[in-house]
Amino acid sequence: MNINIITLGCSKNTVDSENLAAALTARGHRVHFDRQRNDCDAIIVNTCGFIGDAKEESIHTILQQIGVKTRGRRARRLIVCGCLVERYRDELRQEMPEVDAWFGVHEWEKIVDKLTVESGKWEMESGRVTPNSPLSTLHSPLPTPRPLSTPTHYAYLKIAEGCNRSCSYCAIPLIRGAHRSRPIDDIVAEAKALVAKGVKELIVISQDTTYYGLDLYHRRALGELLDRLADESGAPWIRLHYTYPTSFPEDAIDAIARHANICNYIDIPLQHINSRILSSMQRGIDREGTLRLLDSFRAKLPDAAIRTTLIVGYPGETEADFEELKQFVRTARFDRMGCFAYSPEEGTPAEALGDPVPDEVKQQRVSELMAIQEEISLEKNQARIGRTYRCLVDRIEGDTLVARTEYDSPEVDDEVLIRQTRSSIRPGDFVQVLITDALENDLVGELVDAR
Numbered sequence: 001m002n003i004n005i006i007t008l009g010c011s012k013n014t015v016d017s018e019n020l021a022a023a024l025t026a027r028g029h030r031v032h033f034d035r036q037r038n039d040c041d042a043i044i045v046n047t048c049g050f051i052g053d054a055k056e057e058s059i060h061t062i063l064q065q066i067g068v069k070t071r072g073r074r075a076r077r078l079i080v081c082g083c084l085v086e087r088y089r090d091e092l093r094q095e096m097p098e099v100d101a102w103f104g105v106h107e108w109e110k111i112v113d114k115l116t117v118e119s120g121k122w123e124m125e126s127g128r129v130t131p132n133s134p135l136s137t138l139h140s141p142l143p144t145p146r147p148l149s150t151p152t153h154y155a156y157l158k159i160a161e162g163c164n165r166s167c168s169y170c171a172i173p174l175i176r177g178a179h180r181s182r183p184i185d186d187i188v189a190e191a192k193a194l195v196a197k198g199v200k201e202l203i204v205i206s207q208d209t210t211y212y213g214l215d216l217y218h219r220r221a222l223g224e225l226l227d228r229l230a231d232e233s234g235a236p237w238i239r240l241h242y243t244y245p246t247s248f249p250e251d252a253i254d255a256i257a258r259h260a261n262i263c264n265y266i267d268i269p270l271q272h273i274n275s276r277i278l279s280s281m282q283r284g285i286d287r288e289g290t291l292r293l294l295d296s297f298r299a300k301l302p303d304a305a306i307r308t309t310l311i312v313g314y315p316g317e318t319e320a321d322f323e324e325l326k327q328f329v330r331t332a333r334f335d336r337m338g339c340f341a342y343s344p345e346e347g348t349p350a351e352a353l354g355d356p357v358p359d360e361v362k363q364q365r366v367s368e369l370m371a372i373q374e375e376i377s378l379e380k381n382q383a384r385i386g387r388t389y390r391c392l393v394d395r396i397e398g399d400t401l402v403a404r405t406e407y408d409s410p411e412v413d414d415e416v417l418i419r420q421t422r423s424s425i426r427p428g429d430f431v432q433v434l435i436t437d438a439l440e441n442d443l444v445g446e447l448v449d450a451r
Contacts, residue, residue: 001029001030001040001041001042001115002029002030002032002039002040002041002042002074003024003029003030003031003032003040003041003042003043003044003115004031004032004033004034004037004040004042004043004044005017005020005021005031005032005033005044005046005149006033006035006043006044006045006046006061006065007033007046007149008045008046008047008048008054008057008058008061008082009046009047009048009050009054009058009082009083010048010050011156011203011205011241012156012158012205012206012207013046013048013082013083014149014150014156015146015156015157015158015205016046016082016105016108017033017044017046017149018146018147018148018149019108019146020044020046020108020111020112021033021146021147021149022146022147023108023109023112024112024115024116025147027112027115027116028116029115029116031147033149035061038068038071038075039074040074040075041074041075041076041077042075042076042077042078042079042115043065043068043069043075043077043078043079044079044080044081044111045058045061045062045065045078045079045080045081045082046081046082047061047062047080047081047082047083047084047085048082048083048084049082049083049084049085049086049087049088049171049175050083050171050172051340051343051345052343053343055084058082058084059084062080062092062096062099063096065078066078066096066098066099069098070098076118077100077101077115077118078098078099078100079099079100079101079102079103079111079114079115080092080099080101080102080103081102081103081104081105081107081108081111082104082105083105083175083176085102085103085104085105086104086105086106086175087171087174087175087346089102089104101114105175105176106177148199150410151394151395151410151427151428152197152198152199152428153198153199153200153201153392153394153427153428154199154200154201154202154203154392154410155194155199155201155202155203156203156205157187157190157191157194157202157203157204157205157229158182158205158206159181159182159187159204159205159206159209159212159225160179160180160181160182160206160207160208160209160211160212161176161177161179161180161182161206161207162176162177162178162179162180162207163176163178163179163207163208163211164178164179164208164211164214164215165207165208165211165244165282165284166282166349167271167281167282167283168280168281168282168348168349168350168353169281169311169314169342169344169345169348169350170345170348171345171346171347171348172207174347174348176207178215179206179207179208179211179214179215180215181211181212181213181214181215181216181217181221182216183216184221184224184225184228187225187229188228188229188232188233191229191232191233191235192232192233192234194235195233195234195235196234198428199235200235200236200237200392200428200430201235201236201237201238201239201392201410202229202233202235202237202238202239203239203241203409203410204225204226204229204238204239204240204241205241205242206242207242208242208243208244209222209240209241209242209243209244210222210243210244210247210248210249210252211244212225213225220247220249220251220252222249222251222252222255223249223250223251223252223254223255224251226238226240226252226255226256226259226262227255227258227259229262230255230258230259230261230262231259235261236261236430237261237262237263237392237406238259238261238262238263239262239263239265239406239409240252240256240262240263240265240266240267241267241409242267242269243266243267243268244268244269245268245270245283245285245289245290245293246283246284246285246289247284248268248293248296250296253296253297253300253301254300256301256304257300257301263406263407264301264303264304264305264406264407265304265305265307265406265407265408265409266297266301266304266305266306266307267307267308267409268306268307268308269308269309270290270308270309270310271283271309271310271311272310272311272314272317272321272325273287273290273324273325273328274287274317274321274324274325275287275288276316276321277314277316277317277321278290280314280315280316280350280353281311281314281350282349294306294332304407305335305336305407305408306334306335306336307334307335307336307337307338307409307412307413308334308336308337308338309337309338309339309340310325310329310337310338310339310340310369311339311340311341311342312325312339312340312341312342312362312365312366312369313341313342313357313361313362313365314342314350314357315342315344315350315353315354315355315356315357316353316356317342317357322365325369326368326369326372329369329372329373329376330372330376333376333380334373334376335377335380335407336377336408336412336413336414337369337370337373338412339366339369339370339373340366341359341362341363341365341366342355342357342362343355374440374441377414377440377441378438378439378440381414381438381439381440381442381443382438384435384438384443385435385436385437385438386434386435387434387435388432388433388434388435388448389405389406389416389432389433389435389445390405390406390430390431390432390433391403391404391405391416391418391430391431391432391433391445392404392428392429392430393425393426393427393428393429393430393431394410394415394427395427396420396425396426396427398420399419399420400417400418400419400420401417401418401419401420401425401431401447402415402416402417402418403415403416403418403431403433404416405443414441414442414443415441415442415443416433416435416442416443416444416445417442417443417444417445418431418433418444418445418446418447419446419447421446421447422447425447431447431448432447432448433445433446433447433448434446434448
């Protein structure tokens, strides 16, 4: 079968879809990752159910693909899976009967079995099954490494599943279950396989990377994992995402400082700075603890880019609380920052608090906070003019190379725009770039050397 997988939501979903593609490929199917494709035998939509906007996007995408199935000549099956299904399967099934099957976040093998069995039925009807058909080896081993839906020079490396945190606003533990770390040897083996396939950048992810190892080794093992990846994977760049501020393992900071191939980059969602709000959020850290942690980062990693996300409009957030948050952003001077308006989620502790902050106030606060950050981003980018950086080329647009420094993660951070002067350069190449101009969210440079 030709199967198209459409992935919504975070990079953890991306890895789930790629692992699903690996399992389907092992059964003899051909898998595509293309939201615009409309000529496949089956469509799989891997949904997100994290916040209100993500739910709306998931439902809109499902409806779009119902249209593709209804109008298309080939799409015989539409399957929807992932986080939204885990939370709202019964409601979705009632509202969208055109969908052929619904699967939650722990049912990937069922998807493979269903499509393989149905493919076998279709092939037998057409007389195309032979004794040597891939369908006759239903439990063949999965290929390593998994097929990538990202550009082939970077890949997400999931080190754990689930979450043991109890943040009051977050439904992830309800959806994904408890934290489950993967063994270090397995992660390193996957990293080696990805690098052997041509991956230049490994992006370490999970729901909470700083919790890694507590369930499996009875200690925080992120620092040890980073050491092993840096020493053994062969990856030129290793990047750390989704760290949690409470009980941040100091040895992970030491590992970043120790290894040249671990990017000077920390992604740490702080969500707020007001101690009362943080306590209500059940974050396990207060204002003073947050400031101490940021001071520790900058003492040990003075050149590191720090990325965070913040939530505004949480129940009980007053104008004074918001002013405190704005002042925090001004003084912390994050290199990268995102901001979200609070949305209540069913089944979470914060649901009982209601949603007292009006939507228009939330959106105004988002705008104000991001305006402050844009000024900071422009100032920081302007300070890079005249400096030379090693950059990884992500893509080519016309006569422009679009690249990133080690201080920027793909899809969410700044890019470096370089006028193309050498036709031999390809995505995945490292180049030396002299920064000549700066914008709020981009740098402009010229090629110095390529290697």
